Amino acid sequence: MSTTDLAPGANLAVLRKAHGKSQRRLAKDANVSLSLLSKIEVGDRALTPAVAAAVGKALGVSMAEVLGESSVAQRDEVRLSALRSALRDYDLPGRREVNEQRISAALEVAGQHRDAVDVTQLLGMLPGLLRAATTYAHTVNTLDAWMALSETYSTVYWLAARHRWMDMAELAVTRQRWAVEQKPNPLGEALAARDRAGAYLNFGEIETGLVIVDRAVSAAQTSLSGTDRDIAVGILNLRGMTLAGRLEDKREAAREADRHIRSAWNATTAFGAEVDVHGLTIGPQNTFTHELATRVDLGKPRDALRLVDDLDVALEGLPPTRVAPTRINVARAQLDVGDRDGALENLGIAWGVAPQMARIHPMGREVFRVVSSLHRRSNAKLLKLSQLSGIEI
Template sequence: MESTPAPGENIAVLRKARGLGQAKLARLAGISVSYLTKIENGIRPTTPPLAAAVAKTLHVPVQRIYGQPFLGLSEQADLLNELRGAVRRYTLPREDVPDPAVLAADVDKAMRLRAETKYLELLELLPRLLGQVTATALSSSGEAGAWTQVSDVYGCAYAAAHRLAQSDLADMIVSRQVWAAQQTWNPEAEVVAAWNEAGTYQSAGQYGDGLAIVERAVSRYEQVAGADTPARALSLGSLHLRGIVLASRHKDSDATADHLRKAKRHAERIPNDVLKHNLTFGQENTALYELAAHMELGKPDKAAEMAGPLIRTPPATLTPNRLGRMYIDVARVRLETRDYAGAEQALEKAFEVAPQMAEVHPMVREVVRVLFVLHQRARPKLMEMAKKTGLSG
């Protein structure tokens, strides 16, 4: 089946190249030898925290464990190179200032494509759009709204680079977004930049540093924010959602509970989830983060209990980006609880609502890979998903 080495295979190769036995690597990474053996043999998925712990021990990037990036189409690689060039020229846009109404429509389109996980279409739009919003902002004599548009478009670019496993490009984009947000005098724009900055630490497995970014952003925002408005709830609540992920992957149950409690409190102000400046927040999205945190903290039964109602009645106000991630997390929950048919069904839903995300998401690949190892090869839908993710030809 394999067209690329499995993460477990990569771990075994790197471990042997460094002269480490399984017992020593397991001890250094804080896991059991039997768990490491199952990872290397492909019968347990390599989760983000596990990949981060092993990568740190082996002194390699997390992406080296997963074998990313999974570029696939040459068209995709070409589009990423164009985006990289546009980001590099962040103070030297080649584009002219367009009509404001046309520009606003294109910015809205980019944010919609991001929410719908249509990354290839987004990549086609971004290089030109980045140049146009930047040219507009540079000619606006510091007008805050123009710079907010720049920040929003960089947020879309970050989503594409992150999801396509371009960690160096994602880091560069975030630095540009922070720069743009600082020109806005808009605290909400700075929150979005901090959200993505913490995301770069999350991708690198540096969860403690990511939490520090979140905590600093919360403190700064609380110092300048006004009354208890929905906008304030969205900004602070979104930061706490990022904190839930980072703390749970850091295996800090107290910090996870604290961020979850605060996120729920802010979500009471927003009963129907809203999407603004590329941040989604409300009670439904908060529930998805809680489900994922249970998995990271080793509580799959509790996660499965939450997953049932979510699957029976999928959140109606969430975008494909969030729904796709929900189904991926549910597939992981069901795999852990040995509901293999249910895991496959959840993956099918992920491909249905967010196909471009599902094709490149590392946990989709891991769940599909483990299902194959567990002798599910005869299932045609599983074979189809394996082909879409590049696991079979």
């Protein structure tokens, strides 16, 4: 797996050469223009998720590999190994007694680390939490206990997907599905389907991810009612709009994205504010952030920028895990319309809110690579972000 010491566009150039393909050959195989591919590799244009998926397919690798796997510090390798071990031991509960209060408290702390994008602290606590939640679920064998284990697996998936550790991400969603199937749990199954579709998104297998979403929405509408149904349908459609925005056929992408956007907003109207559900969030603000990102993926940066007059107000109260990616998506849109200074400003805000995202968020790194390449001279802000991200300018 390639490394994100390089931003995605630069990493693509390394991958292409490693596979022995010329730019012309890869552009033809991926059905992208030679000019665009050349500009991406030298840093004049950003590598978008849709193009990353297309070139990945042409190279015979996943989109995640094109974007590049994030490494961890040497001191964290032991923790990562411990997490992989805990994932393997899914059916081997420990002997030490675990109570509900311990699991609830640990899940709350894990949620705080996730919201803050504190991946270092999260990696440190997840192996122990996963083993404790496994023991608790096997011991008491209640729906709530299995749901706590499912939520833990969802957090493991989130961490793995952010680093493009796709073997771990794929295993985590498989374990999550297994956990919610231990007791009849339609809401848990919907949330697990959301993460499973996310794994397909990370691999660049967009059409399959959409099938997972639509099937899960249909099941939720049949098996759930009231607030639980609105939660399930809303969260699934947030994933659906993200997937749809990255379809290769842009007409189909726009049509499918609009369908999921409308459905998400219809479900969201039941909530006057953001609602947290087993580590996930549904509500008007989160729906807005997903729609904005989808408009950018659709190649409609001006539509995305027109969604809000005051971004500070629109994001008020949301955690860094939502604020930072939204700022990055706004920066993407600004870069697309030629506002380099605005893009740099929003990227700086994103990384200021969630500093560890500078090392792991592929699009944030890609936007910085392009902005720094297009600036004719370095400045204090560029130098600061270069140090934060580890990307030379």
